[in-house]
Structure formats: C-alpha cells, structure tokens
Amino acid sequence: MTIKPIASLAVIGAITLSIGACGSSNKSSSSSTSSSASTSKKSFTVTLSLGVQGCPFCIAVQRGAEDAAKKYGVQFKTVAPPKADVNLQIQQLNAVIASKPDGLLIQPDDGQAIVATMQQFKSKNVPAITVDTDANNTSLRLGTVTSDNLAGGKLAADQLNKVTGGTGQVAYIGYTPGASTTDQRQKGFESQLKKYPGLKYVGAQFTPDDTTEAATKMSAVLKRYPKLTAIFAGDEANAIGSGTALRQAGLAGKVKLVAFDGAPDEVQALKQGQASMLIVQNAYQIGYAGMEQLYKYLAHKTPPAPMTNPGYVVATKANVDDPKVQKFLYPAK
Amino acid sequence: MSVDTDTPPARPPFPARVLRNRRLPRLGRTENVWIGLILVLLVVAFTILSPPGTFLTWDNATSILLDASELLILASGMTFLLIAAGLDLSIGSVVVFCAVVSAKLLSSLAGTTSEANVGRYPHLALAVVVGVVTAMVAGTLWGMFNGFVVVRMKVPPFIATLGTMGVALGAAQVISHGINVPGVPIPMQEQFGLGKVFGAIPWPVVVAVVVVAIAWTILARTRFGMRTMAIGANQEAARRAGIRIGGHVMALYAAMGFLAGLVAVIDVSRFGTASIGGHTQDVLSAIAAVVIGGTSLFGGRGSISGTVIGVFIPAVLINGFVIVGVEPFWQNIAVGLILIGAVYADQLRRRRAIRA
Numbered sequence: 290m291t292i293k294p295i296a297s298l299a300v301i302g303a304i305t306l307s308i309g310a311c312g313s314s315n316k317s318s319s320s321s322t323s324s325s326a327s328t329s330k331k332s333f334t335v336t337l338s339l340g341v342q343g344c345p346f347c348i349a350v351q352r353g354a355e356d357a358a359k360k361y362g363v364q365f366k367t368v369a370p371p372k373a374d375v376n377l378q379i380q381q382l383n384a385v386i387a388s389k390p391d392g393l394l395i396q397p398d399d400g401q402a403i404v405a406t407m408q409q410f411k412s413k414n415v416p417a418i419t420v421d422t423d424a425n426n427t428s429l430r431l432g433t434v435t436s437d438n439l440a441g442g443k444l445a446a447d448q449l450n451k452v453t454g455g456t457g458q459v460a461y462i463g464y465t466p467g468a469s470t471t472d473q474r475q476k477g478f479e480s481q482l483k484k485y486p487g488l489k490y491v492g493a494q495f496t497p498d499d500t501t502e503a504a505t506k507m508s509a510v511l512k513r514y515p516k517l518t519a520i521f522a523g524d525e526a527n528a529i530g531s532g533t534a535l536r537q538a539g540l541a542g543k544v545k546l547v548a549f550d551g552a553p554d555e556v557q558a559l560k561q562g563q564a565s566m567l568i569v570q571n572a573y574q575i576g577y578a579g580m581e582q583l584y585k586y587l588a589h590k591t592p593p594a595p596m597t598n599p600g601y602v603v604a605t606k607a608n609v610d611d612p613k614v615q616k617f618l619y620p621a622k
Numbered sequence: 623m624s625v626d627t628d629t630p631p632a633r634p635p636f637p638a639r640v641l642r643n644r645r646l647p648r649l650g651r652t653e654n655v656w657i658g659l660i661l662v663l664l665v666v667a668f669t670i671l672s673p674p675g676t677f678l679t680w681d682n683a684t685s686i687l688l689d690a691s692e693l694l695i696l697a698s699g700m701t702f703l704l705i706a707a708g709l710d711l712s713i714g715s716v717v718v719f720c721a722v723v724s725a726k727l728l729s730s731l732a733g734t735t736s737e738a739n740v741g742r743y744p745h746l747a748l749a750v751v752v753g754v755v756t757a758m759v760a761g762t763l764w765g766m767f768n769g770f771v772v773v774r775m776k777v778p779p780f781i782a783t784l785g786t787m788g789v790a791l792g793a794a795q796v797i798s799h800g801i802n803v804p805g806v807p808i809p810m811q812e813q814f815g816l817g818k819v820f821g822a823i824p825w826p827v828v829v830a831v832v833v834v835a836i837a838w839t840i841l842a843r844t845r846f847g848m849r850t851m852a853i854g855a856n857q858e859a860a861r862r863a864g865i866r867i868g869g870h871v872m873a874l875y876a877a878m879g880f881l882a883g884l885v886a887v888i889d890v891s892r893f894g895t896a897s898i899g900g901h902t903q904d905v906l907s908a909i910a911a912v913v914i915g916g917t918s919l920f921g922g923r924g925s926i927s928g929t930v931i932g933v934f935i936p937a938v939l940i941n942g943f944v945i946v947g948v949e950p951f952w953q954n955i956a957v958g959l960i961l962i963g964a965v966y967a968d969q970l971r972r973r974r975a976i977r978a
C-alpha cells in the first residue's frame with residue numbers, strides 16, 4: 290500500500306503550496322499598490338517589527354504605519370512573533386536583516402535585550418525608529434515615537450483619584466511583569482498614587498493575558514476588600530476579566546474600573562457600564578508618525594525628533610461616540 | 623466471556639488491585655479520599671488565615687465554582703484521553719477558534735450594529751442557536767481531525783495535537799484578523815454567562831455539573847468507560863479482547879473537541895468577547911487537574927471524582943492566596959510547592975494501597 294503515503298504527502302504538499310499562495314498573494318497585492326505610486330524615484334522598503342501578534346494596540350500602530358507607507362510609496366512589511374518574547378522577536382529580526390530593508394520600525398519586547406540586534410542593523414546602515422517601547426541604547430535609533438507608558442500610568446492614578454473623589458481602596462491588575470510597557474504603566478501608577486493620601490493601595494495582581502484568570506483573581510480581590518472603590522486594569526484582557534468579575538459580584542458601576550487601551554471589546558464594556566473610563570493611546574498616530582519620520586529621513590535626510598508623543602485620550606461613556614475620541618480607538622479589523 | 627448480571631460489572635484488569643469499600647457510596651472512589659481530605663484541609667487553612675467572612679462564604683464558593691466551570695469541563699474530557707494513554711495539547715486553541723467563530727456569528731446574525739447599539743436584537747434566538755451549534759460542531763470537527771491524525775496517520779498524540787494547536791490558533795487569528803471579537807449580544811451575557819438558575823447557581827456551573835455527572839457515569843458505569851480503561855492499561859490485550867481501538871480513540875478525541883466547543887460558548891457568554899490571547903494555560907491546567915486527581919499519565923487508571931478534586935485544589939489555592947493577601951510572586955512559589963506536597967502525600971498512600 291505504498292500509494293497511500295505518497296498520496297497523502299501529495300495532498301499535504303498541495304495544501305501547503307496553496308496556503309503559501311494565499312498568504313503571499315495578500316502581501317503582493319498591497320506592495321504592488323504602493324510601488325505603483327512611485328515609479329520615478331526608488332521606493333524604499335521598510336519593515337515593521339511588532340512586539341506580538343494579535344494585540345489591538347499593535348494592529349492600530351501597524352495600520353497607521355501602513356497608511357503612511359502608502360502615502361509615501363514605501364514598500365511595507367510587518368513581522369510579529371506569536372508571543373511577546375524578545376527571543377522570538379530577535380529570531381524574526383535576524384531573518385529581516387538578511388532581506389536588507391532600507392529602514393526599520395521596531396516595537397521591542399525588551400529594550401535591553403534588543404540592543405545587540407539593533408547594533409547589527411546599525412552596522413549595516415539600516416536606520417531605525419522605535420515605537421511604543423524604546424531601546425536602552427538611544428544611539429542605535431534615530432528617534433522614538435511613544436505614548437510614554439510611565440505617564441500613562443500616572444494619568445490612570447489621576448483619573449482614579451478624580452473618579453473616586455479622592456478616598457477609598459484601589460487595586461491594580463495587569464500583565465505579568467517582564468514586558469516593559471505594562472511594567473512602566475504599573476510603576477507610573479504606583480508612584481503617582483503616593484500623591485493621593487486618601488487612596489489606599491491594596492496591591493497588584495498579575496495574569497498572562499487570560500480573561501478567565503483575571504476574573505478569578507479579581508473575584509478574590511473583591512471578596513478580600515469588599516469596600517474596594519476602584520480598579521486600574523493595565524491592559525485589555527485584565528480589563529475584560531475585571532469587568533466580568535464586577536458584574537458577577539453585582540458591582541459593575543459601583544466599583545470604578547479604569548482600563549488602559551481602547552480595543553473594541555473594551556469600548557463595548559465601557560458602553561455597557563462595566564468600565565468607567567478608558568485611557569487610550571493614539572496608536573494609529575504612533576505608527577503613522579514613526580513611518581513618516583523614517584521616510585523623511587530616508588528621502589531627505591531630515592533627522593526626526595528624538596521623541597514624539599502623540600498623547601492619550603480619556604474615553605468615557607459620555608464622549609466615546611465623539612469623532613475626536615473615535616479617532617483614537619483601535620480598529621475592529 | 624460470560625457476564626454475571628447480579629454483581630456490578632467487573633473492573634478492567636488493572637496492573638494493581640483496587641481497594642473496594644462497599645459501605646461507602648460509590649460516588650467517590652476510596653483511593654481519592656486522601657486527596658479529598660487535602661482539599662478540605664486547604665479550605666480549613668484558608669478560612670482560618672483569611673479575614674472572617676471573606677473566604678468561607680456562599681458568594682466566594684459560587685465565584686470559585688464559576689471560575690472553575692470551564693476547566694471542569696475540559697478536565698473531564700482530558701481524563702478520558704489520559705486514561706486511554708492519549709493526550710490533547712490543542713484544547714486551548716480549539717476553544718479560541720470556536721469562540722471566535724461563535725462570536726462572529728452571534729454578532730453578525732443577532733442584528734445590525736445600529737440595532738445592537740440600542741440593545742435590540744431582532745434575530746437573537748436564531749443567532750444564539752447558530753452560534754452555539756456552530757461552536758460545538760467546529761470543536762467536534764477539530765477533535766475528529768485530531769483523532770484522524772492519531773489513529774489513521776499514526777502520528778503520536780503529542781505531535782499531532784501540538785500541530786493542531788498551532789493550526790487552530792492560526793485559523794482563529796486569520797478569521798478575527800488577530801484581535802478579540804466583540805459584539806456578543808448582551809442578553810447572552812446577562813442571562814446565561816452571568817445569569818443564575820433559581821437566582822442562586824450560575825448557568826455555567828450548572829452546565830459543568832451536568833457534564834461532570836455524564837462523564838462520571840460513562841467512565842464508572844458503562845462499557846465505554848471500561849473499554850477506555852482497558853485501552854489505556856494494555857492496548858494490545860484490549861485489541862485481542864475485541865475492542866475496536868481505532869473507533870474508540872477517535873470517539874475520545876471527538877468528545878474532547880466537542881467539550882472544547884462547549885467551553886467556548888460559556889467563555890463567550892461570560893466575557894462578551896472572544897479572547898484571542900487567552901486559554902494558553904488551559905491544557906496545562908487540565909492535565910494538572912487530571913493528574914492531581916490520581917490519573918496516571920501512562921494510562922489505565924483514573925476517575926472523574928479525582929479530576930474534580932484536582933480542579934478545585936489549584937482553584938482554591940489561587941483564590942485563597944489572593945484573599946489571604948500573599949504577594950503575587952510568592953503565590954506562584956506557594957502554589958507549586960503545595961501541589962508537589964499534596965500529590966506526593968497522595969501518591970504515598972496510593973502506593974501503600976497497591977502493595978496491600
């Protein structure tokens with residue numbers, strides 16, 4: 290029966306080829322539209338290295354960068370590791386450097402660990418701009434575009450103070466320590482809280498991007514501190530999990546939930562009343578500005594600003610439908 | 623082989639003898655008494671260590687049950703697989719895939735966006751039926767795919783389901799463009815995910831209890847359960863006894879997939895969204911629960927009652943540590959050490975029982 294294994298191998302080969310064709314046909318269609326825009330001068334190739342796949346903030350950054358790339362006729366490619374692991378990101382970057390892009394936009398998973406790889410890019414004269422998280426060695430990149438997560442955490446503490454009227458117990462729930470963006474948010478939050486003596490900080494809980502675990506831990510926190518007045522959720526999964534925990538305990542709206550990021554399901558939670566406030570970064574602008582600055586450097590040698598901060602918007606149920614706020618929200622596709 | 627209809631069905635040929643105590647109700651096996659006592663011990667310890675009125679309350683118990691409901695369902699299916707010396711690493715990804723598909727159908731079928739914004743869902747019943755059925759069918763199909771790769775293509779279950787884990791998650795990301803799928807109709811969250819039967823027991827807990835009861839019945843009281851044990855204990859002997867291994871193992875994987883689809887429905891109802899990044903720890907938690915409960919990783923031995931205890935020990939630990947106020951980093955250390963200790967103590971007793 291030697292025909293069966295050969296047949297199944299042939300089937301698998303056909304499937305792989307067709308998937309490869311499907312995957313690459315999307316890319317080739319997008320790059321063909323951008324290259325047709327610049328027929329006279331050389332079109333630059335830029336690669337965006339995102340920190341992780343499947344994160345709405347990162348996708349918003351990507352959209353902004355893609356739109357800027359289309360405007361300037363830049364051939365644009367995005368790579369992202371399946372997990373927020375700097376080792377996986379470095380693996381991908383090693384493949385990227387072999388394809389010799391003209392420029393690099395990068396959202397490092399770890400500002401220190403990425404230094405060696407960015408040194409390689411610099412030695413090959415590939416200019417780089419960091420987005421969202423900066424590299425620890427600032428000479429390795431032209432500039433950075435970031436919302437400054439430290440400031441974001443402080444903003445969260447200010448908002449918590451406002452929304453609780455200055456007194457009460459507050460808790461933090463966030464992503465497991467190790468990702469510099471969320472670590473900075475926590476740090477900014479905790480340091481700013483010290484300025485509000487009326488707010489008693491009951492501690493931090495961590496979950497690895499899992500809504501069920503977030504709901505479990507937040508349910509337990511609510512049992513331990515029945516007088517809890519507010520929660521700061523440092524990212525999307527923790528926001529959704531905490532929202533559900535609040536509804537299960539019948540405390541939605543009574544305990545104020547301030548969440549970071551403006552992903553579609555967080556906006557839904559805001560509208561339904563589980564979340565009181567979303568602190569949304571201008572992710573689209575981060576990507577757009579990063580790509581625009583990189584293009585201007587490649588084409589005209591204009592040095593970008595050392596740091597650009599597109600800022601935050603605070604979304605509440607009252608203003609979430611305002612077009613000015615809608616611009617900040619992360620895309621649903 | 624004649625079957626004696628007066629006495630209960632004979633237990634499959636274990637490598638070791640099992641203590642049978644007819645005076646105790648058959649709901650739990652006696653060898654699980656020890657691990658059950660450990661669970662009780664933990665509950666008592668946390669009650670003493672936590673501020674009064676926080677840990678040992680009906681409210682908190684409901685919370686623990688609710689948060690453990692998804693894992694109970696997954697671990698029930700995993701129990702059968704592990705007893706049959708199989709394995710399914712893909713359950714987390716299958717849950718995510720089914721959740722994405724289900725959420726997309728629910729949000730698009732229930733009503734248009736403008737209608738949803740004001741809370742009107744003209745086609746809610748249709749959307750719910752289609753969404754729920756699709757999730758469970760998709761889960762079953764993934765399970766059957768796993769079964770096909772393991773049984774017909776003879777790929778070891780570890781590799782087969784590792785592959786499916788990647789394929790299912792990738793497919794989910796392709797469909798959802800990598801972001802969580804919002805837009806699940808609010809009534810589904812309010813009446814099912816967060817709703818309670820008789821105002822006291824959350825619906826997901828009811829579903830989990832029904833699944834566990836069915837799983838227990840099948841494993842302890844039916845030929846199917848007995849054959850599962852036989853396949854795990856000695857596959858060759860089972861084959862020669864006339865058990866159709868291929869079909870049986872395929873059914874186990876398909877059932878696991880079905881249960882993953884069911885968990886996806888519960889997940890979408892509880893959180894109102896399909897979470898792409900979640901459920902990555904589910905497979906480890908499910909296998910841990912099954913093993914804590916006394917099922918051997920090599921197959922041939924196990925029980926649903928043990929699995930239930932195995933689900934609740936980590937759940938009680940996580941809940942208890944947060945309530946008592948142990949710092950998060952120390953929580954990880956403490957949970958790990960207590961698990962090792964609990965299962966070691968349990969293993970000592972089981973080995974002594976085998977030697978007796």
